[in-house]
Amino acid sequence: MKKNDHQNSKMVRKTKDIISIIFLSLVSLLALTFCIGLLLSNADLRRRIEAKTSELDAIENEGYYTTARAEQMVESAVAETQSETLESVRNTFKEELGSKGSLSAIRELFPDDLIVASNGEYRFYPIDENMDRHMFKAEDFRESSNGKLDYIGPDESVQPKFGIMVSRYNGEINFENVKSAGVDFVMVRAGLRGSSEDASLVEDDFFRQDINGALAAGLQVGVYFDSSAINTMEAEEEAEFVLSLIAPYEVTYPIAIMIEASDSPDSRTINLETDDYSKIIDAYCSKIQDAGYKPMVYGNILSYVEYIDLGIQQKYPVWFSFSGDRPYYPYSFDMWEYTRNGYIYGINGGANFIMCLTDYSNSEETDD
Template identity: 35%
Template structure:
């Protein structure tokens, strides 16, 4: 993400302000000043943001995340955790039997993308069909993601219909993920899109996916959660969270965590994204 927006901690004031309430029956003063989160992006840049207490919280115990090379475990008997990878045509042809043999149980496949240039052309991922058939044949659970560059709700709806057209009723064990991203090294059609509009786009895409009988999900990272997406409006949709720190920095709930973009997995050429699915056993 390339956006340089920052939110600084509000200065305390000597007098009671709108952020403070005096309780009439006790005379006590309750401060409503928000808690501030300091986090780092993938380049090590630090940011600050106010934590929204009305968004479902991250309740994971960071001490229970255990890294063993490329393998991540969450040491809590209350969760059934599975490892997976997410891929696109950039990984080329994949030996899914080898992936499964190493203990990876799911795959999130890129189904398509919108170009970030002015035209915003919709494109099918060239390896989707091959990956879909072979990953499921090897026994992996499969979901899909769409790399989005919509600038309006109408374009987000177009992206959803494009995805549904490719799926054409195919079975999925995992969600259909909306993946809006900033372009790091070039001008993009979404450079001037506001966080409010990104949120509207996301809601529209996910609404149409749900209406079609699939489970929607949102791909996000801490920069997008802080400065772009209004997660309070999206709180009924699960999050696939990306963060390459040792523990997740987000204060908000998530279901999948993309914990590395430099994984090495037999059967996959080059580096690949690694993910963990944190599923409560009582669900």
């Protein structure tokens, strides 16, 4: 009995040893597997890093960059572009100044603004996109040897009339010669109002001589009055004065009011605002229109941007003065005085040339 117990005990110990050996072997195998896994994972990670590094090198060689590098390159490009742009503007401005003068150069650089020089400074006025615009370009006009501009643009409906603007400053005029030189119409100064304390109405010294001569030569005639009214009552007085002067004559072209504000501190119009001018112009033009004539507003570019508001420019035909080979007035217009130094047979010295886009010789054009 004791012998069997001893044998059984010996077998149990052997079994336990075998199990321990198997367990330790399994643990060792697992540890080895884990180590092999780590080594493989590390090798795979190294391969991935090398692949990414190689990929980044390839990308950079092909022109692609990291975010930081890209930002650095953008900043550098912006700085370089700004420098190049500034240099380009300087060179352009230098060329424009050399050929056209400062004001013309500035106007070329800012085509979306109307720019005038006044009191030693340049003033910028944005062009109103809601206003009707003319479509003329510089290449639409060709200057003749005597200073006359001819329309050579593509619009066949544009058939401008050629006119001149006359006053006492032109002296004696041979209107027969003027007519033979191709002039279609004449705008005659009827008179003026004194711009200082003496605000009396004065007939132009040559008004009757000029209007009689022009009509006798078969030219169409319009008139203008050099206003310095400071209120609507004076504007109506000026209109009545003009109507009395033209009563004996056949006037088919417009009866214009001239608005050219003075910068002189002694001028009686020095304190007028845009609203004041609007009321003055409206009062004058209403009188002219009620009498059966076509009213018109004459002014230079400064007048049209500082004194004559857009509502008036839409209500009455525009006659503007600007010396040049293209109209530096962006909106629709009726007449353009483009030079004061033209040469015309029959007038001594410089003549004021006008282009008119409306044929007022047709009586229907003068109707309301």
